[in-house]
Amino acid sequence: MIVTDADGVREGFAGQRMLVVPRAAVDQALRHPVAGKLLVTDAGYFPHAARHGRSRPRGAGQHLLLVCTDGEGWCRSEGADFTVSRGGVVLLPAERPHAYGASDEDPWTLWWCHFTGADAADLVRTAQAAAGGRVTHLRDPAPVASLLSQVIDALDSGPTLSALIRASGAAWHALAHVIATGRRNPGPALNPLERAVDHLRATAPRRTSVTALASMVGLSASQLSSLFREHLGVSPLQFQVQLRMARARELLDGTDLPIASVAREVGYDDPMYFSRQFSRTHGMTPTAYRERPAGT
Template sequence: MDESTTMVDQEGIRDGFAGQRMLVIPRSTAEKALRHPVTGKLLVTDAGYFPHAARHGRSRPRGASQHILLVCTDGEGWCRSEGAEFTVSRGGVVLLPADRPHAYGAAKADPWTLWWFHFTGADAADLVRTAHSAAGGRVTHLRDPAPLASLVSQVIDALESGLTTSSLTRASGAAWHAIAQVIATGRRNPGPTLNPLERAVDHLRATTPHRTSVTALASMVGLSASQLTALFRDHLGVSPLQFQVNLRMTRARELLDGSDLPIAAVAREAGFDDPMYFSRQFTRVHGMTPSAYRNRPIGT
């Protein structure tokens, strides 16, 4: 896929950004997924997150073989498509159709933070055309890009979980939701938005048990990592990382109470790779082991 090749900016500098995430599914996997009744309609082939992507740029004189969605959550960049060039700043969403010449890149003074994915499938072109019609062009302006960035993050999470039919289907669902959100926004002014802390909490609740770095979470809501950490501590009494641990512990209690899964499976479902570490953390928080919690008398 296109993003699997090394990206080079206009001055020949290789891309690579501290904290970045990028997934590219193998071509053979994509070809098989396109024959599936669900992922054949909308398939994500590449996805990523580039924070403060200084000197980032792509130029495709013949276009890309997939459609591309770009979401800017901070800084500024530019895009050129169909003979027009426009600025993309925080809240800018660009949908580039497949096989059409285009170029884009980060501004030098204040480089953008970008969430993106490439997609194809039987319904992909219709979704792109509908989004362009709703927005009146290639770019949609969102007052609050955090919910859309959250959906792109969910696409990345799904692909990171393994290239199974289930994970590719989850990625397709999140991508469809993201594009539908762009279509629904159109040219209308969005309604009242949540504050940055509320948006961050919403994302963490929606993506439990997946972990989101403080840097990535802060970029979604337009804050620095230190500003977001201060908000969490001032209003919730915990750091963003501890808040995520608490959410995973809540999920673990739900599974211990409502399922017969082995403790190791509960740990995995709650987002803990190491069952022993999970058991220690659970005991520290609850004062009893997971097994003791499951076997406690009813009503306690």
């Protein structure tokens, strides 16, 4: 399958993710009282995007949010040129000429989305006012990258109204984070492991690949895996299983949900597979765990 962006330009970055909402679904969602406030029309993740670039002399039909989590790139907007490095956030209003691209020497890793809606322009203006311009630098880009990952995950479930509303909520949160932290005074930042763990806790039970997680925090997959094993004693994927199992225990202890429902709530479509994973972790089945004597 050939993947293209909103302008029909072919893409091809190993490990990329990219979602484009059908324009008929966009037109319908814009008439909805909630989705129409802020609607994501396109979103993606381009890791180490060598030779990536866009030039739009007439601008784009939607507003753009670009977040660089590794490497370097550049942006040109309204006659000014900007360097965009790790932590750089670019906000480009709709219908304004612009161009941007990856550095030849150290291509950026980019998380991005196009968005529109009744409140979109106000959010862009507010974010730019807080940042002091088109480009700002976040002390820690991982939270915004994590939210854009949630946007992509929502759109990946299909162009339903509920998926578009979930994507809108995550995008709104991402823009709010830019507004709130874009001019924060320098201070101690979370280390890559802490940022990765925060993302996994925020997005559980949804699974995040090690490659995508590493790109959010500016490390290679092998470097991040080594940090997890050194400090937490497990791999990133095993840590995600632990989060799922912790949530499963909460549901088994605090609700009367059937085991199959608990499995779905913690991200397992197959109740039998969930039961095997639970037994492997806790040494007993979910049913036995729920029936154990109080206080054990």
